Amino acid sequence: MSEAASLVRLQEIDLKLLRYASTLAAMPQQKKMKTIDLAKRKVASELSKIVGQRKDVEIDIADLEEKLNHYKEKTLEVQASAATREQNYRNVQDLESQLTSLAKRIEKTEFDLGPLHESLEKLQLAERNARLTADRLDQELTNTRSSYEKDSASIKKQIVELSEERTDVVAGITPAVMATYETTRKRFKGLAVERLVGNVPSVCRVKLQPALYHDLTHGPSIAECPYCHRMIVTEEVDE
Ligand SMILES: [Zn+2]
Numbered sequence: 001m002s003e004a005a006s007l008v009r010l011q012e013i014d015l016k017l018l019r020y021a022s023t024l025a026a027m028p029q030q031k032k033m034k035t036i037d038l039a040k041r042k043v044a045s046e047l048s049k050i051v052g053q054r055k056d057v058e059i060d061i062a063d064l065e066e067k068l069n070h071y072k073e074k075t076l077e078v079q080a081s082a083a084t085r086e087q088n089y090r091n092v093q094d095l096e097s098q099l100t101s102l103a104k105r106i107e108k109t110e111f112d113l114g115p116l117h118e119s120l121e122k123l124q125l126a127e128r129n130a131r132l133t134a135d136r137l138d139q140e141l142t143n144t145r146s147s148y149e150k151d152s153a154s155i156k157k158q159i160v161e162l163s164e165e166r167t168d169v170v171a172g173i174t175p176a177v178m179a180t181y182e183t184t185r186k187r188f189k190g191l192a193v194e195r196l197v198g199n200v201p202s203v204c205r206v207k208l209q210p211a212l213y214h215d216l217t218h219g220p221s222i223a224e225c226p227y228c229h230r231m232i233v234t235e236e237v238d239e
Pocket residue numbers: 194201203204205206225226227228229230
């Protein structure tokens with residue numbers, strides 16, 4: 001294969017590789033995987049919020065239960081001390097007032113615990129649901145990924161084959177021509193090389209003036225199009 005033919009083939013390969021890459025990117029599973037990923041992140045941040053709230057409520061409950069136990073123990077102590085104390089009016093009054101005050105505190109603490117237990121139940125339920133959602137999303141992601149792997153396998157195989165061929169083709173092109181090709185293809189979004197078909201360049205299709213045509217066909221087989229400045233292959237190349 002001549003260098004000019006290699007250059008034409010290189011461009012064909014690169015255009016195909018670009019097309020395959022965009023086919024892969026456009027596969028519905030790609031979009032779905034991104035959506036699942038977003039949902040996973042949202043659930044994870046909700047879950048950590050819920051877990052934080054649940055732990056706070058657990059600490060509040062533990063504090064109140066400790067107080068409650070303390071009041072109950074104190075009540076038992078006061079009741080026990082009643083048996084050992086002299087049963088005069090003052091002592092009875094004093095004991096009764098202590099017991100009443102403790103009973104009130106117990107009642108108040110039990111009352112305060114009620115809504116905390118309700119919150120805890122709600123948070124535990126929310127946490128369970130968030131964990132289930134996270135598991136479901138993980139499963140969905142695994143399924144989508146394997147469906148993507150399956151559907152993209154043949155394209156990936158062709159990409160590998162083309163990449164191998166590309167290496168061979170590049171070996172037949174001089175570094176200077178390669179460098180021009182790389183900069184030109186960036187400039188023209190992939191379409192860096194055109195061929196001369198009769199006296200018309202295949203991409204810009206501006207008919208060459210006779211003098212320019214003469215210069216091109218009598219110069220090197222890889223030149224620059226005087227109109228669009230792409231690389232132009234002037235020798236006959238099979239597609
Ligand atoms: Zn041109």
